[in-house]
Ligand SMILES: [Fe+2]
């Protein structure tokens with residue numbers, strides 16, 4: 001006779017290679033969250049409330065990305081590495097903060113694309129789908145917005161841009 005316990009659902013055993021890559025992406029997301037955190041606080045201190053709100057939104061999205069990666073790593077029966085960080089590049093004024101954040105976003109885009117390729121090779125299509133959502137936020141939201149701001153600073157001049165953000 002079949003007992004209830006015999007029907008226990010087995011979790012998917014994750015591919016070690018995919019888990020390692022997901023942990024590297026997690027380090028990138030947590031590092032980006034930290035960088036947005038300090039930049040948002042600097043903008044608040046300088047009196048740029050709207051830019052503070054925007055940076056805080058970016059930080060929260062990076063933490064959502066980190067959450068998606070942690071959930072997936074746990075599902076694959078891996079151990080999420082929440083302690084590692086990449087070196088932060090903290091700006092000294094608004095343009096240098098934007099430039100260093102944009103450099104982080106570009107590197108995350110490149111890493112995401114590389115790991116999406118690994119998922120395809122390993123036929124892990126569910127992880128691939130999660131990473132596609134992260135790629136969309138990274139390219140369409142974060143990267144685009146930062147490029148726009150740097151473009152506006154270029155066209156209007158920094159004093160005009162800053163005045164428009166007060
Ligand atoms: Fe992110």
Ligand SMILES: [Fe+2]
Nearest residue numbers: 032105138142
């Ligand atoms: Fe981002």
